Amino acid sequence: xxxxxxxxxxxxxxxxxxxxxxxxxxxxxxxxxxxxxxxxxxxxxxxxxxxxxxxxxxxxxxxxxxxxxxxxxxxxxxxxxxxxxxxxxxxxxxxxxxxxxxxxxxxxxxxxxxxxxxxxxxxxxxxxxxxxxxxxxxxxxxxxxxxxxxxxxxxxxxxxxxxxxxxxxxxxxxxxxxxxxxxxxxxxxxxxxxxxxxxxxxxxxxxxxxxxxxxxxxxxxxxxxxxxxxxxxxxxxxxx
Numbered sequence: 001x002x003x004x005x006x007x008x009x010x011x012x013x014x015x016x017x018x019x020x021x022x023x024x025x026x027x028x029x030x031x032x033x034x035x036x037x038x039x040x041x042x043x044x045x046x047x048x049x050x051x052x053x054x055x056x057x058x059x060x061x062x063x064x065x066x067x068x069x070x071x072x073x074x075x076x077x078x079x080x081x082x083x084x085x086x087x088x089x090x091x092x093x094x095x096x097x098x099x100x101x102x103x104x105x106x107x108x109x110x111x112x113x114x115x116x117x118x119x120x121x122x123x124x125x126x127x128x129x130x131x132x133x134x135x136x137x138x139x140x141x142x143x144x145x146x147x148x149x150x151x152x153x154x155x156x157x158x159x160x161x162x163x164x165x166x167x168x169x170x171x172x173x174x175x176x177x178x179x180x181x182x183x184x185x186x187x188x189x190x191x192x193x194x195x196x197x198x199x200x201x202x203x204x205x206x207x208x209x210x211x212x213x214x215x216x217x218x219x220x221x222x223x224x225x226x227x228x229x230x231x232x233x234x235x236x237x238x239x240x
Contacts, residue, residue, distance in 0.1 A: 116166065
């Protein structure tokens with residue numbers, strides 16, 4: 001399966017190295033958030049990789065809600081398990097929970113459908129910055145600390161009318177940023193289409209920490225660095 005190169009399975013534990021996580025972020029999600037770089041001081045595994053592994057293991061349900069509770073570090077052994085209360089939890093051996101998932105409705109384990117939905121959502125989700133966040137921050141006159149940009153995945157959820165014959169495409173419907181002191185809560189709402197017909201809706205919430213006054217020059221430098229990293233990764237991936 002397409003996720004094999006982005007995690008290691010040993011007995012009933014999954015580990016994700018910093019290199020695997022970084023390759024997924026850049027190569028699958030198009031996400032160049034520095035927090036996913038292997039050498040980042042506050043490195044964490046992309047939430048979208050945990051999302052993808054849950055779908056691969058438990059299937060795609062019509063209704064799903066994901067709550068990201070803690071950041072996963074390099075090589076942390078993880079247990080993906082459905083509990084008696086019906087919730088799927090991703091925890092380490094000490095019982096620390098990183099992700100909690102609720103679900104309802106019909107389920108499909110069709111690998112082609114699950115992979116198509118995963119790739120579609122992850123590609124959409126990876127466009128957080130600069131595509132969605134920059135215009136919102138500019139509008140509100142705030143931005144993250146340019147020296148330590150920190151954007152954290154809080155939650156996401158979706159509802160699908162059907163699973164049969166799903167060829168999904170995601171489109172942004174609305175976006176908003178609520179500023180609370182040094183913290184910003186971003187909500188991205190999207191529609192899910194299949195064959196040109198709307199088959200579902202969803203939303204994603206992000207937390208932006210360490211807000212400061214918007215600085216156009218500093219923001220332009222961050223955006224330029226994003227596209228520099230993107231070009232460098234694409235050139236590297238073509239050369240291997």
